[in-house]
Amino acid sequence: MILALAPAPLLCRFFANPPYALTAEVLAFVAKASHLSAADLVLQRAVMRRIVDQGRRDLRRFHVSRGLLLPRTAFVPTSTVDSAVLQLRRKRR
DSSP states (O other): OOOOOOOOOOOEEEEEOOOGGGHHHHHHHHHHOTTEEEEEEEEEHHHHHHHHHHOOGGGTTEEEEEEEEEOGGGSSSOOSSOEEEEEEEEOOO
């Protein structure tokens, strides 16, 4: 008798500093990705604040928190907006 075992799904972590114009698309990708255990995204500070304060229905599988705050001078060339890290951690089932 031979048993065929399916490989256990690998969980991975996602780090990104996407162009701010693609924030919605990146968040939609993260929300649908079943293999993610965590994600850290550099976003506009106002967008990060709105997601943390108001939430997003499609991110319910994750604990959402504020990460490092990045002033506009942290980038070369200098950005026109302040940024922050949005931390997403998968909730345990």
